[in-house]
Amino acid sequence: MKVLVVGSGAREHAIAEAFQKSSKIDKVIISPGNDGIALEFETISLPEFVQIRDFVNANKIDFVFIGPEQPLAEGLTDYLQKHKIRVVGPSQKAARIESSKAFAKEIMQKSNVPTASYRSFTKHDEALKYLQNCSYPQVIKADGLAAGKGVIIVNNLEDAKDAIKEMMLDEVFGNAGNQVVIEEFMVGWETSIFAFTDGENFVSTIFSQDHKAIYDGDKGPNTGGMGAYAPIDKAVSYKEFVDQKVFTPVLKAMRDENSIFRGVLYAGLMITKDGPKVVEFNCRFGDPETQVVLPLLKTDFADVCLAILDNKIEELKLEWKDAYAVNVVAASEGYPGKYRKGDTIKISSDFESNTGAKVYYSGVKKDGASLVTSGGRVCSVTTHADNLVDTITKTYTYFSKIDFTGKTYRSDIGQKGLL
Ligand code: AMP
Ligand code: GLY
Secondary structure, eight states: OEEEEEEOSHHHHHHHHHHHTOTTOSEEEEEEOOTTGGGTSEEOOOOSHHHHHHHHHHTTOOEEEEOSHHHHHTTHHHHHHHTTOOEESOOTTTTHHHHOHHHHHHHHHHTTOOBOOEEEESSHHHHHHHHHTOOSOEEEEESSOOTTOOEEEESSHHHHHHHHIIIIISOTTGGGGSSEEEEEOOOSEEEEEEEEEOSSOEEEOOOBEEOOEEEGGGEEEEOSOSEEEEOOGGGGGGHHHHIIIIIHHHHHHHHHTTOOOOEEEEEEEEEETTEEEEEEEESSOOTTTHHHHGGGBOSOHHHHHHHHHTTOGGGOOOOBOSSEEEEEEEEOTTTTSSOOOOOBOEEOTTOOGGGTOEEEEOSEEEETTEEEEOSSEEEEEEEEESSHHHHHHHHHHHHTTEEOTTOBOOSOTTGGGGO
16 A cells, blocks of 8 residues: 655654554655655655645555644645545544644533633633633633644733733734633643544553653743653553543544544643643644654554544554653754754764664755754654663663754653653
8 A cells, every 4th residue: 555644744754654664555655754754755745735636646545644733724634535535634623622722622621521620712801801810820822723832831910911912912823812721720740642543433552751841850941842752651550541531532522513533632631639631632643752652553553544544443452562662852952942954964874773763854954965954853763672761771872873063952851751
């Protein structure tokens, strides 16, 4: 079979790698991918929906896997399905579980999924009035997609006023801030989990953990994710609860809402003293969690996708390597603010990918014979080993073989798993 993966980041690189390992997939093409992914895979730029459709038809692609939220929220799945193309990824309506935080909260409320209590507002003066009578901290979220930046934790009324002014009046997140969700601040530790679902049934994966802040010890501004590890031993005991109290009711609520969710559903969880509560749902694989979860999946990933496409998730059993995976991201100096670009990336010749160490590329481009940095998150390294301590050491050993001016990274990825 031939598969087209839509997306351009390290997540899509890991998805492509999972397909490459499948005995059922002969060819993986990524659109647009990036120049790093292109060292290994065929990539092609297909910026318009119609170009994707024509490419799929002309090249007899068996199915399309959509990686990022943006094309899902724009309705790429619906468009391709209308043209009889098979797609792994939710419809535009179902993608609202990520593209509208107010919708996600409503669905959670309706289906009794544990989450922070909240109010949502479309009028600035009403939000302001509510904030004047709140206790702090509170969490203020732009309703729409804001590339992971639309969440502000405020400790007092002054900061809360600034946040809603920025979102609702100054429109720093564009339309995404026309509506805001203001929610209770939850205390606990975070973990995430994916469910593969055909809309009716689902199977959930191992838990993983992202590291969102730029500096060690979760300090500094949030990024797209600076590294991840999996599995999370202390989350295992919550798996049944999450399956029964999160995924089961939310997928039912989506069906009842006539927004059946098919694809990969991401639940970001806060493990509070009262148990797991949902921080957010995403309508797709997480980045960088995918870069640690898929390398541990023993089940053929094409079988997972076919089970989603053929409504046969009920028959799917997931098998996992008995190992840990750790992924560390190399970012450009300045990220998540304005960052350096154009620095040559050097990878030492003793970086051996046959040891299970893998480089996933995101913000890179070709300059002559070399790759140079071109984005905030540049690339990352995943390794796996029998225990977490060794995996952390192994990942950082390989990570040190990659260098560029201004290389910025966290040196504590996975440490929380050792506490
Ligand atoms: P989100 O984009 O909704 O995942 O939010 C980004 C980050 O903000 C999360 O990973 C949490 O660390 C934090 N966050 C979001 N909502 C809450 C909340 N209600 N309480 C505490 N922290 C939160
Ligand atoms: N790692 C969080 C996300 O993909 O949104």
